[in-house]
Amino acid sequence: MYLSGLIASETSHPISVKRAKEIAETPPGVDPWIWVYELVRKLTIDLNVLVVGMLEDSCSPKKCPEMRANEWQYLCACHNPPQECAAIDYIIHTLDNATTLLCSNKYFPSKWDTIMSIPISSTRHFSSIMRRLYRIFSHAWYKHYDVFWKVENEISLYRRFMAVSEHYHFKYEHSAMVDEAYSKEAKCNDHDINKGHNIDNDNQHFLDNYNNYETPTRFYNHDNKDNHDNKDNHDNKENMDNINTLLS
Template structure:
């Protein structure tokens, strides 16, 4: 009898045991009877859950000292929603604010606004913490899952996609 593996982390699991399941292919076509909006919502919900873990890991090397402003390549991003007016913010603070924003916006289904901001977090990790980005992609394919969803449903304009295509981000 084969062991059934739950795709969830259980209370009390050690960090190295978290997210140990195999990443299955990302099914992008909504099943019959499920609206496109509901399908995107469920994918975004899982991405946000995984993003929380991602940021916890990123915090080990992306701090307010190492990355005092949020950048991807030479572009600086300002945090407006959390401070009332646009102002510079450390990359990790910007990332956490962005995750908080996305979680709050999820029921409103403002997917494009959420996805555009979340993409910036991945771009920062790619350009300023490449080893971390590659390590995380090798384990969970979070960016690949995110960008394939974003492309399929046009959640992020292609002109804003600045990370080069990876073998896992393009349809076969």
């Protein structure tokens, strides 16, 4: 597969922010939505490496009884109604659901295991999947910090994830949790690499370059209602002691 080949060809990790953004960009002649699909699918697959690392770091119902990132707790939407899950259960449920959705012929019709086209009505699922995957990174950052960086130094997983998020304007609640750390790390790395040279603008926030991208990002208004509902849910629970629950 072309995308897997691009990533496998990288011999040094973590890759530069510039290179991560180049991989995120839609190749010439490729339907942008199909490229988004391939990027999201690859990230979902590669996140299993991070999960294995967290399991080896004893991420278990005993050590991590709740799905938390700093003070934030997330309810698992795989249940009806959504309910608390141990972090590792939440993560596995999230990856299972993302995999099932991406493999659904109903939403992403394929022929001979190749996605031919993506209905516009199905594109809203990308934002939802990426939002939930982001929470896995957040948990890893706050609860399994060493594992987070071990995986990052092996396959540049979070850097690739953020490059896709920036390029296609996926938004996350409380994104400053890991975004801030990512930005600082990116600037630090680029400073070391470019010592004695002018540093380029690759680390500027994606909004600075919003109008420069010819991507399918304008369609992500589907997610506005979800974001509004999340805010309402948070406001209704503001009196809970150190627990802010986000419902999708």
